[in-house]
Amino acid sequence: MRLGVLDVGSNTVHLLAVDAHRGARPLPAHSHKAELRLAELLDGDGAIGAEGLDRLVATIAEAAQAAEDQGCEDVLAFATSAVRDASNVEVVLTRVRAETGVDLQVLTGEEEARLTFLAARRWFGWSAGKLLVLDIGGGSLEIGYGIDEAPDTAVSLPLGAGRLTAGWLPADPPDPTDVRALRRHVRAEIARIVGEFARFGSPDHVVATSKTFRQLARIAGAARSAEGLYVQRELSRSSLEEWVPKLTGMTAEQRAGLPGVSSGRAPQLLAGALVAEAAMDLFRVGTLEICPWALREGVILRRLDHLPTT
Numbered sequence: 546m547r548l549g550v551l552d553v554g555s556n557t558v559h560l561l562a563v564d565a566h567r568g569a570r571p572l573p574a575h576s577h578k579a580e581l582r583l584a585e586l587l588d589g590d591g592a593i594g595a596e597g598l599d600r601l602v603a604t605i606a607e608a609a610q611a612a613e614d615q616g617c618e619d620v621l622a623f624a625t626s627a628v629r630d631a632s633n634v635e636v637v638l639t640r641v642r643a644e645t646g647v648d649l650q651v652l653t654g655e656e657e658a659r660l661t662f663l664a665a666r667r668w669f670g671w672s673a674g675k676l677l678v679l680d681i682g683g684g685s686l687e688i689g690y691g692i693d694e695a696p697d698t699a700v701s702l703p704l705g706a707g708r709l710t711a712g713w714l715p716a717d718p719p720d721p722t723d724v725r726a727l728r729r730h731v732r733a734e735i736a737r738i739v740g741e742f743a744r745f746g747s748p749d750h751v752v753a754t755s756k757t758f759r760q761l762a763r764i765a766g767a768a769r770s771a772e773g774l775y776v777q778r779e780l781s782r783s784s785l786e787e788w789v790p791k792l793t794g795m796t797a798e799q800r801a802g803l804p805g806v807s808s809g810r811a812p813q814l815l816a817g818a819l820v821a822e823a824a825m826d827l828f829r830v831g832t833l834e835i836c837p838w839a840l841r842e843g844v845i846l847r848r849l850d851h852l853p854t855t
Contacts, residue, residue, distance in 0.1 A: 547574060548848065549617035550841045551608050553601070553649060555584040555627040555683025555707050556756075556810070560608040561841050562615040567852045571845050577611040579604045580809050583627035584683050584707040592633040598640060606645045621844050623650045625657055626684025626705055654685055654701020660843030662689035662696040665752050667846055668838045674749030677742070679824050680839060681757040681817050683707035686735075686824070690742050697745055700738050704731055706757050706810075706817035714816060718796045727816065732823045739827050751830045753780065754839035756810060757817035762835050763805030764788060770805070778835040782825040789818050 546566065552559045562575040581604055586597030593601065605622075612620045628637055629651050641649050652660070658680070665678045678696075680687040684705035689696035713727040714720075758780065763769065765784035768776045792800060792815040801811035825833065 546618050547616050548845060549612035549615070549620040550844050551605070551612070551620055551622040551647065551649075552841050552844075553583075553605065553622070553624040553628060555625065555685075555705055556580065556582055556813075557683075558601070558604045558608055559841070560611055560620075562612060562617055563845060565845055565849055567849045571842065571849070575611070575615045577608055579607070582683075582707065583631075584705065585711050587627070587631065590632055591630065593628070593631045593637055598637060601637070602641055602644050605641055605647050605649070609645050609647050619848075620647070621848055622647045623652050623844060625652055625840070626654070626682060626701075626703075626708070629653070630684065630703075654687065655699050657682075657685070657840055658687035658689045658699035658701055659696055660847060661687055661754055661840045662691065662699060662843070663694055663846055664838035664840065664843035665689075665754065665836045666694050667842075668836050669750060669752065673752075675746070677748035677751045677828065677830070678836070679751070679753045679758070679821075679833070680755045681706055681753075681820050682755060683813070686820055688738070688742070688824070690745055690748065698741055700741065702734050702738070704734055704820050706813035706820065709816040709820070710813045717812070718794060719815060721793065724793050724815070724819070728819050728823070731819050732827065735820075735823050735827050742828070751828075751833040752836040753821070753833045754836045757814070758821060758833075759835055760803075760806050760810060760814060761785060761788070761818055761821055764803045767835065774837045779832050780821070780835065781832045782822070782830060785818060785822045785825065789815075789822055792818055 560577040563571040565571040588594045675692045678689045686702045686704040689699040691697035762780040767778040797812040801808040
């Protein structure tokens, strides 16, 4: 069957159409993506304003049409941090449903972490042992840990690269004082939950998902995306520690000139790097591996697991 997964994230609205069958690897068939940056469209009261809501509805309608054009039998539509945290979330969901016919499900942060963990577990398999999975989105940081397909513990923190950039780094290039303040904030937030994971022991394998980690690995020398999914890509803490000061001194335009960094994500790269560095340091991770699968694949896999057997 062909499934559509519509991911309304803090940075983008992304429709992924896949050919999927229970017990088989989902095969991507079509991708439709639009940058929306919802995390930057919240007003002073934390609501998605009129302009942002108009753009969101129009973008979701386009994605729904693309899903129909691609012959998707079902569309799994979900929203993450930016919609979840909006003070007018019910207004947003009602209008989206009324004007597009899309029933947008809002995932909790813990659900995000658990579904991302599921995707990583299926990608690496049982031989990876105990997994620690890190995911930096536009609005939040998700962390999951465990030895099974469901993590033993999973948390979500409001440390997304887009959210932090908008709230803490207004200047371009950033003010070093602001960078230091953000660094302290990020580390204090992560340090609060490290003990919750430490009681389960050291992980056998540490992996990371998300565009932020992929871009950081790429500028640190990892293989290009064009070389395929199955090329191992790693990011070391030592490389990251070398790059953070460099990114601090760059403008967004200069960061966009780095290998693998898009102009749309370039403004957020420093904040994402600070979160990645803090997480690797506080969890005592020397090197992590980039996982090609993440939340969207986790949603697909969970849906397939619930299909009736034939």
